Amino acid sequence: MAEVLQEKDADEWAYRGEGAVNLVLAYCGSSPRFVGKVLRIQKVSNKVSKYENHHSALTKDERLLWGKFEGIVAARTREIAEQMYVQKVMCPLLGSEHVDAGIRILVSREFLKAVEHKVLLQRPAWRVDAAKVNPLCDSVLVIADHSIFPSVRGILKEDFCLSVEIKPKGGFLPTSDFIAEENAVKKRITRFKMHQALKLRDGVISQISKYDPLDLFSGSKDGVQNAFKSLFLTPQNNFRVFLNGSLIFGGMDGAADCVSYTVDQAFQDGIKRVIVAKDGMHSKYFLELVTETVIKSGLLNLLLEVQKLDAIDIEGAIHAYYDLVSLPCVICRQKGENKLSGRYSPIHLMSKHEKLKVVRDYLISATGKDLSMMISFRPRKSMDVESPHRSVLLKSINQTFDYKASFIDLDMKPLKKMEYYYELDQKIVSCYVQMVKDDEEIQNGVGIDGSLNSYIAKWK
Numbered sequence: 070m071a072e073v074l075q076e077k078d079a080d081e082w083a084y085r086g087e088g089a090v091n092l093v094l095a096y097c098g099s100s101p102r103f104v105g106k107v108l109r110i111q112k113v114s115n116k117v118s119k120y121e122n123h124h125s126a127l128t129k130d131e132r133l134l135w136g137k138f139e140g141i142v143a144a145r146t147r148e149i150a151e152q153m154y155v156q157k158v159m160c161p162l163l164g165s166e167h168v169d170a171g172i173r174i175l176v177s178r179e180f181l182k183a184v185e186h187k188v189l190l191q192r193p194a195w196r197v198d199a200a201k202v203n204p205l206c207d208s209v210l211v212i213a214d215h216s217i218f219p220s221v222r223g224i225l226k227e228d229f230c231l232s233v234e235i236k237p238k239g240g241f242l243p244t245s246d247f248i249a250e251e252n253a254v255k256k257r258i259t260r261f262k263m264h265q266a267l268k269l270r271d272g273v274i275s276q277i278s279k280y281d282p283l284d285l286f287s288g289s290k291d292g293v294q295n296a297f298k299s300l301f302l303t304p305q306n307n308f309r310v311f312l313n314g315s316l317i318f319g320g321m322d323g324a325a326d327c328v329s330y331t332v333d334q335a336f337q338d339g340i341k342r343v344i345v346a347k348d349g350m351h352s353k354y355f356l357e358l359v360t361e362t363v364i365k366s367g368l369l370n371l372l373l374e375v376q377k378l379d380a381i382d383i384e385g386a387i388h389a390y391y392d393l394v395s396l397p398c399v400i401c402r403q404k405g406e407n408k409l410s411g412r413y414s415p416i417h418l419m420s421k422h423e424k425l426k427v428v429r430d431y432l433i434s435a436t437g438k439d440l441s442m443m444i445s446f447r448p449r450k451s452m453d454v455e456s457p458h459r460s461v462l463l464k465s466i467n468q469t470f471d472y473k474a475s476f477i478d479l480d481m482k483p484l485k486k487m488e489y490y491y492e493l494d495q496k497i498v499s500c501y502v503q504m505v506k507d508d509e510e511i512q513n514g515v516g517i518d519g520s521l522n523s524y525i526a527k528w529k
């Protein structure tokens with residue numbers, strides 16, 4: 070009989086973090102079943118959104134879309150379908166050694182209420198306003214805590230583990246012929262960078278990120294190192310560092326606008342627990358360690374392949390979507406294109422099987438563009454002791470570290486979100502294009518906000 074977490078069990082779970090859809094709690098008790106694990110609990114929006122159907126079952130069209138993967142469609146609830154999606158779709162693509170699909174455990178309503186109450190004050194106010202624990206969930210996910218190294222002894226005082234969490238976002242420029250001429254800028258400027266302009270305009274962020282996903286995915290040491298330098302300067306929700314699961318760098322609130330950093334004492338103290346450097350240049354070695362490990366782990370190569378499943382861009386995939394859900398193609402209508410002979414006819418004339426593949430691949434890629442990676446390090450105590458973990462030698466200080474590299478947040482994106490993806494894509498590009506225009510006017514003596522101006526000047 071499966072164990073059901075009860076009200077009293079809430080004491081053993083502590084707030085770790087959250088995103089838009091899930092609340093994550095870390096285990097702080099002593100039950101061997103949960104030591105080294107986190108709980109991922111689904112939230113439900115306080116506002117009703119037409120794109121948010123996380124808690125309803127798969128739609129008829131989604132069942133068609135994911136039908137070829139055993140188990141997803143047969144799942145009783147969307148939660149189980151999502152877990153199967155991680156197991157059957159994402160694991161084979163990203164490597165089962167890098168993914169823990171987790172196991173589901175039953176929870177009582179009282180447990181959910183008690184944990185929600187317990188973590189309320191630690192949650193960012195805007196996240197509390199946006200969503201609450203879904204009181205109707207009867208099960209939650211138990212997943213490996215990727216910010217620590219599991220040990221049968223629990224975490225001992227002398228064990229230190231540093232981990233970095235990176236949300237890389239999309240790491241390639243699209244080349245699709247279906248991208249409209251007026252949107253050609255998409256082929257030169259990453260969506261991440263253009264999206265920054267929209268976020269700045271809408272007040273979601275107050276400063277443009279210096280991070281460029283193309284650096285991180287470049288595969289070159291200089292590129293990757295540059296990416297991390299930029300992430301240190303403007304981490305936003307793309308970069309965090311933990312020591313034994315406690316945040317020591319970056320924003321815990323998951324807010325996009327996490328910018329004001331002087332690398333403080335907690336971070337300096339934290340890296341000194343793990344990196345031994347007589348010259349005191351621990352930050353420099355930490356940067357080297359993270360750079361080398363990211364390259365050595367090969368995680369970004371795997372991820373890039375997944376992201377590239379988006380081969381024809383949303384400007385192409387949206388046409389396949391409308392046919393699959395048996396709706397008139399809004400885009401062809403808006404553009405005055407004939408579905409069967411116009412610019413998008415190669416997509417409308419595809420077989421159903423091909424259209425399913427286009428949309429499925431687009432959504433898998435969307436998961437790949439939104440997931441995060443966690444890479445954890447601990448000093449290797451003795452090379453004689455066999456370790457199940459991979460290791461990295463930092464030559465500059467002659468120190469060896471065990472590391473493990475994992476992907477988190479591999480959620481299935483709802484099919485209905487295709488329409489939103491198209492709308493957001495167009496909004497991002499048109500905002501960016503407008504800002505370039507405004508910038509040109511500034512050059513001619515008509516002014517807009519200076520920070521936007523310098524941003525545009527930088528990326529044009």
Ligand SMILES: O=P(O)(O)O[C@@H]1[C@@H](OP(=O)(O)O)[C@H](OP(=O)(O)O)[C@H](O)[C@H](OP(=O)(O)O)[C@H]1OP(=O)(O)O
Pocket residue numbers: 088089090306323324325435438439480482486
């Ligand atoms: O569209 P994007 O690129 O803004 O990505 C969304 C993320 O925003 P950000 O990374 O801050 O730009 C957004 O992250 P935040 O809530 O801003 O931390 C979510 O990850 C969202 O996915 P979902 O709705 O939770 O499934 C993400 O939506 P998807 O596009 O991945 O569906």
Ligand SMILES: Nc1ncnc2c1ncn2[C@@H]1O[C@H](COP(=O)(O)OP(=O)(O)OP(=O)(O)O)[C@@H](O)[C@H]1O
Pocket residue numbers: 085086087088089090091092093107109212213214215216234439441443477478480
């Ligand atoms: N397995 C894990 N090990 C350690 N920390 C984790 C784990 N899973 C999640 N976290 C922490 O909890 C935070 C929120 O988790 P997650 O990204 O899964 O939430 P989400 O709501 O699905 O996010 P999003 O807004 O991107 O959809 C992460 O940013 C990370 O710091």
Ligand SMILES: [Zn+2]
Pocket residue numbers: 388398399400401402408413417
């Ligand atoms: Zn069309």
